[in-house]
Amino acid sequence: MFKKNSPNPNPEASKEQSRIAAGTLITGDIEAKGGFRIEGTIKGNVTTSGKVVISKGGYIEGNLTCHNADFEGKFKGKLVVQDTLTLRSTAVIEGEVVSGKLSVEPGATFNATCEMKGNIKTLSKDGQKQKERSA
Structure with missing residues (x-):
């Protein structure tokens, strides 16, 4: 009947979300704790501990x-x-990508170098330890 509050997977992130509307151009760096929905253009660096959503008209x-x-x-x-x-079918990515997990829909354009930072598990097989990488 009552739902337990699940712990926030990213405690540094704020629940607030900022929106950069279509037609807006920001030149410069942005730092925040909350998420962003970007429908306009940003020429600069964006750093946040939250989630970033770039809509169809958005560009960074x-x-x-x-x-x-x-x-x-x-x-x-970068x-x-x-x-x-997550790359939707209309996404266009150019440059360098470092990610824990990657989801790509058919139709997305991905012209980038990519490095996955998945978990590394230690497996034991016949007394020998082996490392396996999972994404």
Whole structure:
């Protein structure tokens, strides 16, 4: 009947979300604890411990560092996502990507180098320890 409050997987992130509307151009760096919904253009670096959503008309040129990202728009630069990067069918990514998990829908354009930062598990087989990487 009552639902337990599940712990926040990212306690540093604020529940607040900022919106950059279509037609808006921001030149410079942005730092925040909350999430972003970007429908306009940012030329600069964005750093947040929250989630970033880039809609179809959204564009970032620079570096983006965040916890999760969901792309429908365009990105050019270095993208560092601690957990999950989701690329929708309209997404266009160019540059360098470092992510924990990657989800790509058919139709997305992904012209980037990619490094996955999945968990490393130690397995024991016949008395020998082996490392297995999982994403």
